[in-house]
Structures are given as C-alpha cells and as structure tokens.
Amino acid sequence: MNEYLRFSLLFGLVLYFAFLFLMLKKNNLALKYTLLWLLTGIVMVISVIFPNIIAVPLRHIGIVEWTNGIFALLLLFLIIICISITSIVSKLNDRNRKLTQKCAIYEKRIRELEKAVFQQENEDA
Secondary structure, eight states: OOHHHHHHHHHHHHHHHHHHHHHHHTTSSOHHHHHHHHHHHHHHHHHHHOHHHHHHHHHHTTOOSHHHHHHHHHHHHHHHHHHHHHHHHHHHHHHHHHHHHHHHHHHHHHHHHHHHHHHHHHHHO
C-alpha cells in the first residue's frame, strides 16, 4: 500500500471517528448501538496501519488482492450492522405495538370510568 493511500485512509478514519463521537455527544446515537460502528472503525484502523495482518489470512482463503479482501471485510461488517439494526427496529416496532395496545385499553377504561362518574352525578342530582 502506498503512503498517499495510507494517509488518505487514516485521514478518512479520523473524520469517521470524529463524526461518530459527535453523534454520541449530541445523543443522536445510543452508546450500546454504537459499539458495532466502533468495532468496524477499529478493524479499519488496524487494516490500514498493518495491512499484512489482513493480507496474509486473505491469501489463505484465496483472495489475492488485499483491496478486494478489504472490500469483502467491509461488506461483511455492513451486513452485520444492517442485521443488528433490523433486529433493533423489529424489537422497537413490537414494543411500540404493545404500548399502543395498552394505551387503547387505558383510554377505554378512562372513558368507562368517566361515564360511570357522570351517571353517578346525574343520579345524585
């Protein structure tokens, strides 16, 4: 890997981490959901600083060019992140549905209680 490419990638990773921590600071991202993004960034930093760490195992599985291996690795991380986000959204959707159902039940009970109180007041009057 030539030095210009390595410097450009490191600069991009610095911007990546700065953006990630800025999002955390503004509370746009929860810390527990950011761990995969941090792990992905750490793997990218390691692969840029020590490209042979990634190149040797990639050759053993049949990937000759390390750049193709990096793209495959990044694609794998993005798929993992997408699956985890899908899981999170599914759980939140289920919780939202249950909360809406509880809200409707409470609203019905409040209407029934208001009706009972109104009838009680009419009988007393």
